[in-house]
Amino acid sequence: MGTLEKLRDALIEGKVEEVKHYTQQALDENTPAKTILDQGLIAGMDVVGVRFKEGEYFLPEVLLCAKAMHAGLDLLKPLLVGESGQSAGTVVLGTVKGDLHDIGKRIVKAMLEGAGYEVIDIGVDVDAEKFVESVRKHKPLVLGMSALLTTTMRYMKTVIDALQNEGIRDKVKIIVGGAPVNEEFAKSVGADGYAPNASEAVDLVKRLTAA
């Protein structure tokens, strides 16, 4: 088994130290950073994704693997200048005003990070002003809003209106989620997408940022 296979397998097992080790070894063997990334780390995370979807991995495993991946990535980053060194893009996430439900959004964050996005979590009970501000500041590709309450979900519209008023609605793709939200509602508030769970949220973000 070559180093890249070992790296990939170590990642799949969530072994942080081994991932570091094999990443370094691959570099030492003069494998190009981009190849290590693609055939080692990303190939590994792809398997992790599949295992998760098939119920072989739970969230803790996924988070651990993501952590291992980031450990490897840290070694590669300096060498990955240009497009491939960049994160897949920035995503800002927050739970809307009046709503303290946190976990769903954090899981979305974790899965996006696992997929290589840089995610900025602006917390719970976030008002429109703060959403606007963070879009201005972080210039994310995607803004995600979470709401778990029937009485806060409408606030998503308030936020989107605020972005509109500030003239920056079009600078960002907006996605929404949380138990009471669905596709129909997402459309009705003018969001660009909805996902029922974290792994579909990743697919959604990929789709939206590809376009």
Place this chain on the structure above:
Amino acid sequence: MGTLEKLRDALIEGKVEEVKHYTQQALDENTPAKTILDQGLIAGMDVVGVRFKEGEYFLPEVLLCAKAMHAGLDLLKPLLVGESGQSAGTVVLGTVKGDLHDIGKRIVKAMLEGAGYEVIDIGVDVDAEKFVESVRKHKPLVLGMSALLTTTMRYMKTVIDALQNEGIRDKVKIIVGGAPVNEEFAKSVGADGYAPNASEAVDLVKRLTAA
């Protein structure tokens, strides 16, 4: 017990022949037709209404009493020239297109007739054109639409739009009802009122036609 009391009681008991008899007797005693109407027939129907609301009467009793009332009324009508001889007003009722549910609407009709309205039932599965036409033709104070299906209720909006387009929306009060309909929906389609059942439909029509 005077003749009017006897008339009232006969009406409450739904005795058609007796109602005719006492109406005639009262006329023979030179009681003014308006008095016979108010203190005999209407007083009786008021009691019927109360009994119905209190669960002492069912629909068959109400219908029978209404029939008795009309028998009496027929004798009075020729004498009741002017305002009081008129029916309380005309109401057109129909079940909207695609919907064959009939009974709820017929009960509303019966109760409205009991309250003195003239009701024209234009049937089930009625399209917008026919609704428009009947408003033109009968010039009702109130148009009532019934829908029992979630897939036909929206048609109420189509009808209201059609009336609007024909410029006659404002000539008539529009009320809606049926199991899937509620106040909120009624507002959303631009109706003037909603009632959950037939006796409240009568109150509603009274309210709307009083204004």
Place this chain on the structure above:
Amino acid sequence: MEEMLYSSAHEMIFGFAKKPVTVANGLTFGKGKVVPEVNFTLPPMDLAHENVPEIRERFKDIAHRIMERCVELQQEEVVIEFEHLFDMTERPDFGAQLTKDLKEVIEKYRQSHGTKAALRVTVADIRDRTRPPRMRSGKEIETMLRSFELCADAGADILSIESTGGKEISDNALMIGDVEGLLFALGVLGPRDMDFLWREIVSIARRYDVVPGGDTACGFANTAMQLAHQGLLPKVLAAVVRLMSAPRSLAAVEVGAVGPLKDCGYENPVIKAITGVPISMEGKTSACAHSSPLGNIAAAVCDLWSNESVQDVKLLSGNTPEVFTEMLIYDCRLMNTAIEEGRAEILRDLMVDSDRFLDPQALILDPKVMYEAARVIVNAGEDKFKQAVAVSRYAHGVVKEAEATNKIRLRGVEAKWLEKIGKILEHLPEEEEEFYASVKARYEGHFIPEEYGLN
């Protein structure tokens, strides 16, 4: 029908039917397990042609969600009912397309998870559109039969309908509390139409090798129940109408329907007692569709357990179809565990006792009453009118007796109606011909005799 397949009420129990029915994929009804039957309908939206793609997507999505919940809860057997809305029968291709869509989802789950699901397709009775309706001639019946065919071809496992023969008389009869009118509808017109219609359906079912399920007196007895619920009719009348409708619904089985009978036919236990066919029933878990005084007792002898119908809307945990699927699954689990542990009779009796004396309509649904009603029908001979009269009198007697022995309390007005109904039933002509002659004039113009093979 000369004899009954059950020899005592006690023998009747949920999960078991004397004549189990099996659909193509091997799923069997009435052989020791109660199976959930999930019903759904569209939320407020219209059925215009341009919405067809959206409706198809939604149907598939609903089926998917129902099946998914079954998998999550390890429920291996389920029935999905697709009850046509008017347009789905009126445009037979439309109904067939949706049938195909649903069947595909079901099939997918059979392959991926081994879930055994069956699809019941209930065609709408569009003959009711015109009054007086044409039952046997005209394009409505043609369209309906075509719809049955196309749906059978598209993947329906079970065919059903809630047919309306006689409703043109019963609607008004219910409003004015006209017992003779109800008897005319349910004892004279209804059975004739059932006989005609179900021969056709059974022949289509045979041709396509699918199961001819059964009919229900929904348009009659459930309308009465709704009217009673709204305080518009006495409950005692609704109770009598329930049993009065049994001979009519039985007619489908007499010409070849084999069950599972339709969920909303609360008269089903009578038919099960006579013919042994498996039956679907609905009770507490159908509160989404209508309130009823029959929540538990309705399950006593069911083979399938249904939620009648719920429109697809979002709740906190998901949409209504999967929420109701979950509730049905737990109800079924309880009954099936009772069967496995030899406690079914106890659970059945608890369900019966919990509702029995709270409403005359529940009283009638007691399996003992249902069983005796079946016997009364069988003893009345082949004549549907005689059956209907006899069983109505029996129903009246049951309520009367329960009132007299203080088992059930009736409000004063209800008691008065009970008297009144009793008198009418007592003074009826015994022969159909005589009865028809006595009422013909009264209902003239409201129905077309030829459409029922009458004149």
Place this chain on the structure above:
Amino acid sequence: MEEMLYSSAHEMIFGFAKKPVTVANGLTFGKGKVVPEVNFTLPPMDLAHENVPEIRERFKDIAHRIMERCVELQQEEVVIEFEHLFDMTERPDFGAQLTKDLKEVIEKYRQSHGTKAALRVTVADIRDRTRPPRMRSGKEIETMLRSFELCADAGADILSIESTGGKEISDNALMIGDVEGLLFALGVLGPRDMDFLWREIVSIARRYDVVPGGDTACGFANTAMQLAHQGLLPKVLAAVVRLMSAPRSLAAVEVGAVGPLKDCGYENPVIKAITGVPISMEGKTSACAHSSPLGNIAAAVCDLWSNESVQDVKLLSGNTPEVFTEMLIYDCRLMNTAIEEGRAEILRDLMVDSDRFLDPQALILDPKVMYEAARVIVNAGEDKFKQAVAVSRYAHGVVKEAEATNKIRLRGVEAKWLEKIGKILEHLPEEEEEFYASVKARYEGHFIPEEYGLN
């Protein structure tokens, strides 16, 4: 707690609690009848000041519809739960106004129909707003206590809360499957906060002469159940967390809560076994709020039976709150009939058996397991940490044993997790102090020790 109020699992049964509780109008819980508890929430809408009149109208209307359905179904006893949304606690006058509105409707029905209804008011734990949260200092706790007072004054019969002490640690611990973090949240922080908070609530309840109901580990154990339902966490972990949460929820009763405990506390039977307080439970009929593998088994020893929460939306037969009221009523009728006929134990066992071996979370809810868990807790002495460790180990052992004897089947990954959890539990320090010392650094900054009386 040194002894237990029940001396065997068998003695535990729905409808009966050793220490029944009575509210002002005489309605009693745990004295031979299971009472439905109806929960509802608003449909999509916002809580802005200008919507208050509309919200008040809707609340009154909902209560009216619930009570009306009770009357129609001759249900004489019912509990309505008013669970605050954030703003209703944050703006104490708002919450109190709604309490008053609901109470007025209830009172109206008492006068007109004699219906005995009680109002449970569940205040929101708004301390969870900031991270790390301030539990004892700051304006959040003040506002919450003021909300309790105003609601008690406005007509609440029962006070409850779903408090969140320790959640700042458990949220993350759940995500990464950190068993020690969960123990720290539920065995160290939670009980301390419960002790503090419930003394306050009990003192308010005494002052206003209302019932201090109880708490629930919803934010911990039900979050775990949800995560497991979504495939994000192993079910075996959710099962262990369930029992791990019991000592924490027990703490409320130790300082004066008397029940009925909150519906969503599936750990309630443990507390009932120890203290004899009546408990509310939710199961199949709460599928509207969340799917669960506990549909029937949850009812085994309940005194109230709830639907958790359903947003007020229109279905074919009416709105969801009255639809769920009807379903709860029928569930209760069945249980109450079983009690009357001396068949309660059979029904209880059927409910248990129907779910028990289908999911480790259901396995844990078996009254026998719950009872033994209670014993384990009592035997562990007063120390909450020791209680939590002991009962977690017990939970682990129960699942392990069921797996080993093939009573329950676990997927490979689930089995691996079970191993892993077992090892962690095995190697824990036995003393709280030692444990705290070992994890303090890891959780530093995520919680404020002083807010729990720690340092």
